[in-house]
Amino acid sequence: PQKPFQTKLVLLGEAAVGKSSVVLRFVQNDFQENKEPTIGAAFLTQKCRLEDRLIKFEIWDTAGQERFHSLAPMYYRNAQASAVIYDVTKASSFEKAKSWVKELQRQANPNIVIALVGNKIDLLKEASSSSNANAETEEEDDDETATTTPEATGDSLRAVPKDEAEAYAKEAGLLFFETSAKTGEGVVEVFTEIAKKIPID
Numbered sequence: 001p002q003k004p005f006q007t008k009l010v011l012l013g014e015a016a017v018g019k020s021s022v023v024l025r026f027v028q029n030d031f032q033e034n035k036e037p038t039i040g041a042a043f044l045t046q047k048c049r050l051e052d053r054l055i056k057f058e059i060w061d062t063a064g065q066e067r068f069h070s071l072a073p074m075y076y077r078n079a080q081a082s083a084v085i086y087d088v089t090k091a092s093s094f095e096k097a098k099s100w101v102k103e104l105q106r107q108a109n110p111n112i113v114i115a116l117v118g119n120k121i122d123l124l125k126e127a128s129s130s131s132n133a134n135a136e137t138e139e140e141d142d143d144e145t146a147t148t149t150p151e152a153t154g155d156s157l158r159a160v161p162k163d164e165a166e167a168y169a170k171e172a173g174l175l176f177f178e179t180s181a182k183t184g185e186g187v188v189e190v191f192t193e194i195a196k197k198i199p200i201d
């Protein structure tokens with residue numbers, strides 16, 4: 001049997017973006033509607049099997065509330081990976097994510113693998129099904145400009161455009177994902193793609 005390769009990963013992001021929920025989905029395949037805010041930080045582990053290796057993630061799920069900000073360096077200091085999470089329906093959380101990325105790039109291990117993660121995409125899909133229902137009764141609205149409005153694509157709750165976040169991630173050298181801890185969409189991919197990027201000697 002393969003010996004797991006241990007990888008320290010830190011989760012960062014504004015309060016209530018869903019850091020703990022993303023980890024709960026990854027580690028226990030579970031979701032809680034009313035998750036309590038994290039105090040200080042929580043520690044969890046989960047293995048991730050790739051074709052050629054077994055990675056054991058040692059995950060530090062930090063507290064997003066501002067009063068805990070000064071604790072963060074303790075958790076990212078010798079991390080090999082980080083997932084910086086924002087809420088796709090909340091613009092301020094994307095600004096906060098960018099400031100975490102800057103802090104990591106300045107203060108953390110220079111080889112750290114960083115993933116930028118836009119969470120709560122299920123909220124966009126709920127809006128999508130209701131606006132599709134409306135679209136059927138408004139047939140004259142089928143020119144190209146109409147189909148690309150946020151309402152027409154079901155993204156009326158979206159505050160952070162996907163292409164803008166993706167372009168920022170590319171420029172900053174980050175992996176990029178959109179997820180829903182609620183439905184599980186995209187969550188395993190975040191950790192699998194990070195695992196693939198971890199250098200092993």
Ligand code: GTP
Nearest residue numbers: 016017018019020021033037038064120180181182
């Ligand atoms: P702090 O620990 O305070 O930093 O917050 P956090 O980033 O860990 O957020 P947490 O996981 O506690 O989630 C905050 C709230 O958002 C909870 O009520 C969750 O149920 C909800 N939530 C988290 N992820 C999702 C998601 O993907 N979709 C939806 N609809 N709600 C989510």
Ligand code: MG
Nearest residue numbers: 019020037038
């Ligand atoms: Mg939390």
